[in-house]
Amino acid sequence: xxxxxxxxxxxxxxxxxxxxMSIMLGEFTPLYPKNTDYISSAVVHAKTKxxxxxxxxxxxxxxxxxxxxxxxxxxxxxxxxxxxxxSGTFLILNVTITNKGTEPLTISDDFFTLMKGKTSYSAxxxxxxxxxxxxxxxxxxxxxxxSMSGNIVFDITPExxxxxxxxxxxxxxxxxxxxxxxYVNQ
Numbered sequence: 001x002x003x004x005x006x007x008x009x010x011x012x013x014x015x016x017x018x019x020x021m022s023i024m025l026g027e028f029t030p031l032y033p034k035n036t037d038y039i040s041s042a043v044v045h046a047k048t049k050x051x052x053x054x055x056x057x058x059x060x061x062x063x064x065x066x067x068x069x070x071x072x073x074x075x076x077x078x079x080x081x082x083x084x085x086x087s088g089t090f091l092i093l094n095v096t097i098t099n100k101g102t103e104p105l106t107i108s109d110d111f112f113t114l115m116k117g118k119t120s121y122s123a124x125x126x127x128x129x130x131x132x133x134x135x136x137x138x139x140x141x142x143x144x145x146x147s148m149s150g151n152i153v154f155d156i157t158p159e160x161x162x163x164x165x166x167x168x169x170x171x172x173x174x175x176x177x178x179x180x181x182x183y184v185n186q
Contacts, residue, residue: 053167054182062180063172064101065111070094070149072184074161078153079130088157090124092131093168093184098147105142105173112152113169115181116160120169127153 054060056069071094076086091114099105109123128138128151137150152168160166164185172178 051181054180055186056182056184058182060170060180060182061100062170063178064099065105065170065172066098066100067170067180067182068096069168069182069184070096074158078127083130084124084127086127086155088155089161090127090131091154091156091161091184093152093154094149095152096147096149097142099142099144102144104144107138107140107142107148107150108174109138109152110174111171113171114154114156114184115167115169116163116165121154121156121160124153124155127155 056072058068060067073092073094075090075092078084078090078092093112095112097105097107097111109125109128112123114121114123125138129135131151131153132138137148140148142148162185164183166184167181168184169179169181
């Protein structure tokens with residue numbers, strides 16, 4: 001064995017011995033905390049913390065956007081003879097959106113997701129165009145300090161439409177970093 005290899009081996013063995021002794025004597029601090037109780041309690045608290053669920057007609061602030069569900073109706077057709085027919089029934093939410101930010105906001109039905117338990121439903125964009133007679137709601141620019149009202153449409157079963165626990169999740173924009181939930185039938 002070469003002299004440098006022997007020195008390296010001895011140094012490694014001494015280092016391992018010192019580390020072992022430090023751990024046994026409790027003088028070694030690992031990179032992770034020994035007591036993780038505070039981590040698990042924080043996770044439990046985050047999971048059990050209930051967020052307020054709003055009701056139809058209440059003003060809901062989500063980031064720099066305010067939402068109000070003014071009314072809820074159902075229909076099997078929107079837009080009349082040349083409009084769109086539902087596969088099930090159309091749930092039509094008449095909403096008012098107010099931009100409290102400092103930049104224009106493009107209104108999209110992607111801001112709305114219908115929720116029944118763990119099941120989620122997307123808005124029907126083509127029916128939404130027919131349900132907004134003046135076609136000046138979806139994909140319109142909403143300047144700061146302005147409000148606009150229009151209809152968001154979902155094609156769902158009649159049973160889902162009448163569910164008392166049916167909620168709509170609203171979000172700050174297409175990416176939805178901030179959200180709130182609103183009961184549709186309460």
